[in-house]
Amino acid sequence: MASSTTPSPVLKRPVKIACVQLATGPDKTANLRRAADKVREAAATGAKIVVLPECFNSPYGCDYFPSYAETLLPSPPTPAQSPSFHALSAMARDNGVYLIGGSIPEVATTTTTSPSTGQAETKQTYYNTSLTFSPTGALLATHRKVHLFDISIPGRITFRESDVLSPGNKVTLVELPEYGLVGVAICYDVRFPELATIAARRGCFALVYPGAFNLTTGPLHWRLLGRARAVDNQLYVALCSPARDLSAGYHAWGHSLVVDPMAEVLVEAGEEETIVVAELDGEKIEEARKGIPLRNQRRFDVYPDMLPPTSWRLWQSTCGQKTV
Numbered sequence: 001m002a003s004s005t006t007p008s009p010v011l012k013r014p015v016k017i018a019c020v021q022l023a024t025g026p027d028k029t030a031n032l033r034r035a036a037d038k039v040r041e042a043a044a045t046g047a048k049i050v051v052l053p054e055c056f057n058s059p060y061g062c063d064y065f066p067s068y069a070e071t072l073l074p075s076p077p078t079p080a081q082s083p084s085f086h087a088l089s090a091m092a093r094d095n096g097v098y099l100i101g102g103s104i105p106e107v108a109t110t111t112t113t114s115p116s117t118g119q120a121e122t123k124q125t126y127y128n129t130s131l132t133f134s135p136t137g138a139l140l141a142t143h144r145k146v147h148l149f150d151i152s153i154p155g156r157i158t159f160r161e162s163d164v165l166s167p168g169n170k171v172t173l174v175e176l177p178e179y180g181l182v183g184v185a186i187c188y189d190v191r192f193p194e195l196a197t198i199a200a201r202r203g204c205f206a207l208v209y210p211g212a213f214n215l216t217t218g219p220l221h222w223r224l225l226g227r228a229r230a231v232d233n234q235l236y237v238a239l240c241s242p243a244r245d246l247s248a249g250y251h252a253w254g255h256s257l258v259v260d261p262m263a264e265v266l267v268e269a270g271e272e273e274t275i276v277v278a279e280l281d282g283e284k285i286e287e288a289r290k291g292i293p294l295r296n297q298r299r300f301d302v303y304p305d306m307l308p309p310t311s312w313r314l315w316q317s318t319c320g321q322k323t324v
């Protein structure tokens with residue numbers, strides 16, 4: 001057991017997190033209004049970190065991304081360019097919470113001059129993007145989904161986000177000054193342990209994934225992946241889904257949950273609209289890390305491929321050949 005006076009280097013003080021398992025529909029304005037009501041409810045529980053689901057302002061699906069997409073850059077966008085940006089900022093400010101604003105479809109427009117015709121050409125690129133706001137309503141971080149959801153399980157589900165979306169290209173860490181660092185990624189990103197491990201090694205106390213798993217992989221993998229990322233990295237993991245709507249084209253699994261650093265599920269929703277709340281405590285992180293000291297036991301001499309590329313090149317030149 002960590003002593004009660006052991007301060008956690010990664011989580012400065014206990015904090016409540018709330019995942020809003022929002023019921024969404026095709027009306028963006030109604031989705032934003034409903035999100036605002038639910039964020040208020042979540043804040044009333046004492047939660048200081050509130051999370052919304054993936055694509056909380058729209059139905060989820062490739063057919064919807066372009067028509068719901070909003071312009072976020074240059075930042076800050078105008079209310080006409082991004083009503084969701086301004087609604088999220090107001091939700092965070094009005095309730096004095098850190099708001100990990102699920103995700104929204106984003107469009108970025110670039111204009112280039114064609115070398116052959118000399119004509120201006122406009123290109124639109126779409127992303128699945130999460131915005132995090134501070135309790136004053138300031139934008140703290142933007143995460144564009146890095147791993148696009150492209151799967152094909154015959155007879156069950158085929159989905160190709162990459163038909164419409166482009167991927168982001170960074171690990172997103174958000175500094176919450178009173179508490180510490182949180183890693184934010186989106187849904188399918190949870191399947192990639194590398195992203196989570198990098199965030200953990202850079203000092204995060206929690207990994208937060210707005211997501212929308214489906215009824216094929218959800219029952220098999222959602223909880224498992226949440227627990228896996230927690231036990232791998234000995235930190236808290238929160239997964240936040242939309243509520244299930246069987247009248248929608250995509251049926252979300254629901255089951256928003258929070259897992260502790262020993263991989264115990266602290267709270268888990270069913271499929272309906274609800275809010276799940278859990279307290280995160282740095283002592284739990286230290287206790288897990290003290291009892292099972294993975295962080296001092298890594299054998300990068302055995303798996304140099306896991307080092308950052310610069311260190312790996314150094315290892316290769318000094319220690320040997322890469323073997324597969």
Ligand SMILES: NC(=O)CCC(=O)C(=O)O
Pocket residue numbers: 054148149186187188189191211212213214217218221
């Ligand atoms: N929205 C998503 O990325 C869905 C991911 C998913 O369902 C999976 O199985 O992975």
